[in-house]
Each structure stands twice: as structure tokens, then as C-alpha cells.
Amino acid sequence: xxxxxxxxGLLAAVTxxxxxxxxxxxxxEQRCATTDGVxxxxxxxxxxxxxxxxxxxxxxxxxxxxxxxQVVVVNFWGSWCQPCRAEADDLEATYQATKASGVTFxxxxxxxNRDKALAFEEGRVTYPSLFDPPSRLALAFDISPxxxxxxxxxxxxxxxxxxxxxxxxxxxxxPIVARIAAxxxxxxxxR
Numbered sequence: 001x002x003x004x005x006x007x008x009g010l011l012a013a014v015t016x017x018x019x020x021x022x023x024x025x026x027x028x029e030q031r032c033a034t035t036d037g038v039x040x041x042x043x044x045x046x047x048x049x050x051x052x053x054x055x056x057x058x059x060x061x062x063x064x065x066x067x068x069x070q071v072v073v074v075n076f077w078g079s080w081c082q083p084c085r086a087e088a089d090d091l092e093a094t095y096q097a098t099k100a101s102g103v104t105f106x107x108x109x110x111x112x113n114r115d116k117a118l119a120f121e122e123g124r125v126t127y128p129s130l131f132d133p134p135s136r137l138a139l140a141f142d143i144s145p146x147x148x149x150x151x152x153x154x155x156x157x158x159x160x161x162x163x164x165x166x167x168x169x170x171x172x173x174x175p176i177v178a179r180i181a182a183x184x185x186x187x188x189x190x191r
Contacts, residue, residue: 029143038163039163041143041161043159048158049064049160050137052064052074057118057121057130057131062128064154067104069156071104071161073152075105075107075108076108076110078110078148079113079117079119079120088120088125090169091151093170101178106127106128111135117131143163146165149166150164151164153177156183162176162180
């Protein structure tokens with residue numbers, strides 16, 4: 001499947017999902033600031049991330065809830081995606097540079113073949129990836145990623161702080177991650 005056809009299908013599914021949900025994603029996104037493809041939500045405007053769990057690309061299972069208290073950088077990618085290839089080294093470098101400050105990374109592989117996805121990751125990234133060929137996890141967000149690649153930052157309380165709907169570089173991503181990591185979690189996880 002071509003990247004354009006996949007993205008068109010994802011956009012159609014997102015539009016349908018938003019319409020069925022009363023456009024909740026549109027209203028949530030409108031409450032956040034958007035600059036150059038980066039949607040950033042103030043702490044009092046953040047929605048809780050959907051359940052992100054499933055089968056890891058390498059086997060076993062993962063649930064993002066186990067990382068509560070950490071900033072979680074979620075990257076949606078596919079081995080067929082040229083911008084995903086271009087950003088992989090920058091994602092890994094940002095992960096290595098920020099993990100000591102309570103930041104973890106999670107990839108979510110979409111619309112892919114497991115063997116091709118595993119070959120893509122080999123030697124590129126050390127953080128885990130969920131295997132989600134039907135892209136169900138992306139569609140569950142109030143502010144949907146809508147593009148591949150896309151990167152979503154969850155704050156320490158498990159809420160959507162930032163959505164980046166394009167490929168990232170370390171120079172662009174790391175300051176955003178550092179800023180979210182510097183925030184203090186809400187007392188008892190509530191804001």
C-alpha cells in the first residue's frame with residue numbers, strides 16, 4: 001500500500017471517528033496552540049491519553065500505564081515511510097539524551113509487515129515498539145496524529161501535551177521533550 005493511500009485512508013477514518021464522536025477531537029485541538037505542525041496543549045487543556053497497550057513488535061506485551069510518572073514520547077511510524085527513516089536516528093539520539101530525566105520512548109508501528117518493521121528497527125532504535133497494523137491506537141487519541149510519521153508527547157500524568165504531525169529532528173524535538181520533562185506532575189495526578 002502506498003503511503004499516500006494509507007494516509008488518505010487514515011484521514012478518512014479520523015474524520016469519520018470525529019464525526020461519530022461529536023467532533024470531540026476538533027474541539028480539543030482548538031483549545032491548544034498550533035504552530036508549524038506542532039500542537040501544544042497547556043496543562044489545564046490536556047486530555048488523558050487513550051489506553052496504549054498491545055503486542056510488542058519483538059514479542060511480549062506493553063502497557064503505557066506502567067510508565068506513569070515519566071514523560072512518554074510516542075512515535076507512529078512504518079518501515080515503508082521515507083520520513084520515518086529520516087527521523088529514526090534523531091528519535092534515538094533524543095531518547096538517549098533525555099532518558100535520565102524521566103523520559104521514555106515508545107514506537108507504534110502501523111500498516112506494516114512484522115519482518116520489514118523488525119528489519120527497519122534493527123540497529124536504529126533501542127526503545128520498544130507496539131505492532132499495530134490497523135492503526136487503531138492512533139485513532140483513539142482526542143487529537144489524532146493524522147500523519148505518518150507523527151510524534152505525541154504524554155506528560156507525567158499520562159495526558160497529551162504535544163502532537164507533532166511531521167517528521168522530527170533532534171534539534172526540534174529535544175527542547176520540547178525537555179520542557180515537558182521539567183514540568184512537575186500534578187499532586188495525586190490531578191490538575
